[in-house]
Amino acid sequence: MQTIHAPVAPDASVSSHATGGRGGATLRRWVVRRAGALRGRPLAIDERIGAGYLLSIVAERGVMAARGLVRFPARSGRPFVGRAVRLRGKRRLVVGRGVTLGHGSLVDATSIDGVHLGDGVTVGRNTRIECTGSVATLGRGMTVGAGTGLGADSFYGCAGGVRIGDDTIVGEFVSMHSEDHLFASRALPIRDQGVSHRGIEVGSGCWIGSRVTILDGARIGDGCVIAAGAVVVAGEYPSYGVYGGVPARLLRMRPED
Numbered sequence: 237m238q239t240i241h242a243p244v245a246p247d248a249s250v251s252s253h254a255t256g257g258r259g260g261a262t263l264r265r266w267v268v269r270r271a272g273a274l275r276g277r278p279l280a281i282d283e284r285i286g287a288g289y290l291l292s293i294v295a296e297r298g299v300m301a302a303r304g305l306v307r308f309p310a311r312s313g314r315p316f317v318g319r320a321v322r323l324r325g326k327r328r329l330v331v332g333r334g335v336t337l338g339h340g341s342l343v344d345a346t347s348i349d350g351v352h353l354g355d356g357v358t359v360g361r362n363t364r365i366e367c368t369g370s371v372a373t374l375g376r377g378m379t380v381g382a383g384t385g386l387g388a389d390s391f392y393g394c395a396g397g398v399r400i401g402d403d404t405i406v407g408e409f410v411s412m413h414s415e416d417h418l419f420a421s422r423a424l425p426i427r428d429q430g431v432s433h434r435g436i437e438v439g440s441g442c443w444i445g446s447r448v449t450i451l452d453g454a455r456i457g458d459g460c461v462i463a464a465g466a467v468v469v470a471g472e473y474p475s476y477g478v479y480g481g482v483p484a485r486l487l488r489m490r491p492e493d
Contacts, residue, residue: 260287267294274334276355276382300336315353318361325350325367332356332382338363347394349377354402357381360388367394369415369431376414376433381440386410396433396452401440407464412436412450439475459490 264281267290271279281290303317313331318339323329328350329343335353337343338361345351347367357380359365368375376397380386384400387408392398396414400406414436418429434453438444442456445464453470456462460473463480473479476490 260290263287263290263294274356276334328377329353335359338388342366344368345377347375347377349379349397351377351394352379354380354382354384356383358385360386360390360408362388363390363392365392365394369393369395373431376435387446395431397435398438399436400438401442401458403440404438404442404444406444407446407448409447410444410450411448414452416452434470461490463487 264283264285264287268279268281297316300316300318301314303321304314307317307323308314308331311331313333313335315331315335315337317337318341320340321337322342324342324344325346328345328347330350330352332353332355334356336358338359340362341359342364343351343359344366351365351367353359363386365378367377373395375395378392378394378398378400380400381402381404383403384406385404386392386406387410389408390406390410391412393411393413393415398412398414414433416432416434417426418432419426421429432452436450436452436454438450438456439458439460441459443461444450445462445466447465448462448468449466450456450462450468451470454468454473455471456468456473457475457477459476461478462468462484463478465482466480466484467482468479469483473484473486478487478490479485480487
């Protein structure tokens with residue numbers, strides 16, 4: 237359940253004026269109902285959030301929905317589209333209900349499998365999804381499960397394929413690179429030795445911290461936590477582990493319920 241937090245006065249007092257009184261309560265109920273229907277799960281809103289702030293969010297989302305209608309006129313799934321969003325290979329882009337493409341984001345779906353964004357997926361501000369690194373080789377593509385949030389200012393290189401499960405949280409400034417350069421020969425420049433593609437897999441219910449780098453060949457199981465700043469190299473990362481460091485290693489297992 238997602239909660240919107242706001243700064244609190246030292247005495248934490250709440251007045252009907254600050255929250256908009258009856259009008260604010262009505263607006264809050266409407267937002268919770270509408271957002272819950274789009275997300276497919278409940279939305280919680282802190283009662284200290286004022287009506288004016290909620291109205292600004294509703295207005296912005298309305299504009300983003302209108303952009304979605306314009307840019308995806310013939311689609312059953314129309315995303316919320318932010319300002320200065322760039323789309324390439326749009327025919328290969330498949331979006332579910334309630335998808336958000338944040339301000340300044342780029343989605344280049346030119347690839348074999350395209351880009352599939354499940355219901356309620358969020359692509360953060362200034363985040364780039366690029367499926368083909370070179371016109372010499374068409375890339376594989378990307379699949380993101382329902383309810384997953386891709387944080388702001390991140391990069392997803394999907395030439396070898398990137399697959400992320402449902403309800404995963406990905407922080408800001410994260411990068412995923414599903415392509416490796418070959419460098420076995422000293423006689424040839426590395427750029428002329430070709431590349432390999434093993435792909436990247438991230439399970440469902442994971443938390444990928446800020447500034448994490450995930451490299452080609454990494455297989456991260458369900459429910460994993462990757463600590464901020466970690467570099468996840470090729471290999472298997474069993475489910476429900478907490479990993480951190482450079483390169484990332486197992487720190488502990490999450491406790492069982």
